Amino acid sequence: MKQLHNATFRTLKVIGGSKTLGDVSLSRCNYVGSTVAQFDDPGYGLTVRNVEARRCKVDNSGTHGVRFQNVLVEDLTVAGGLLLEACIFERVTLRGNIGRVVTTPPNDSLAEEVRASLVDAMRVAYPRTTHFCLAGLWAWGVQADGRKARISLPGFCFVDNCAG
Structure with missing residues (x-):
């Protein structure tokens, strides 16, 4: 696993395509104005996998349509x-x-058919990926009819003793 310490990434952009990013351990890294996103692949080919991030900082950054697998985030300043x-x-x-993190459904500016295909893919994925919980953390999610709803995500490890 590659290791990065005290690196700063400004306006880093990874947009679109079927790419896998990861196999890295990050320590005290900074991300400023950075984006990892895809907007049209309901197969979620853009993946962040096997990442450990400790004592990192993000500023005005975000993701869209990314699959996160085997990720540990510890002490994140936002x-x-x-x-x-x-x-x-x-x-x-x-x-x-962990600083302020907001999860939402697909961006409202996308065409309705694209939004629907991403939401459908999310619905398929979540019944089989229940190893996540946000002990007491609230997030925005998607109801069965596609409307946004404030929900609690049980299982998303937010504490040191998460089982799973």
């Missing part, structure tokens, strides 16, 4: 919020002090 739109989380652990 300035301006971290927006995770239309993402799928599989075996994601949040531990320690």
Whole structure:
């Protein structure tokens, strides 16, 4: 696993395509104005996998349509919020002090058929990826009819003793 310490990424953009990012351990890294996103692949080919991030900072950054697999985030400082739109989380652990993170369904500016295909893919993924819980953390999710709803995501490790 590659290791990065004290790196700063400004306006890093990874947009579209079937790419896998990961196999990296990050320590005290900073992300400013950075984006990892895809807007038209209901197969969620853009994947962040096998990542450990400890004591990192994000500022005005976000993701859209990304599949996160085997990710550990510990003590994350967030300035301006971290927006995770239309993402799928599989075996994601949040531990320690975590700044403001907001999860939402697909972006409202997308064409309705694209939004629907991403929502359908999310619905298929979540029944089989229940190894996540946000002990007491609230997030925005999608109801069965596609409307946004404030929900609690049980299982998304937000504490040190998460089982799963």
